[in-house]
Amino acid sequence: MYTRYSPLRIFVRRAFVVTVSVVTFPVMMFTPMETRSKLYSYLHRVWLKTSTKPVWLTQAELAAQHLY
DSSP: OOOBOOHHHHHHHHHHHHHHHHHHHHHHTTSOHHHHHHHHHHHHHHHHOOBSSOHHHHHHHHHHHHHO
């Protein structure tokens, strides 16, 4: 039902996240906490995404495995 991304695509996504994080770090030090948290929340979702399945669904399935 959901397709997994290739390792190359995952690597490119994560390289993008690291690059954006490093480039925006000096600017983000002086921005309000709301803006900073939105950006880093978005980058975290991009980092975790390894398939077309929504990140929240993947995390919910993993949480259920830990409980049962």
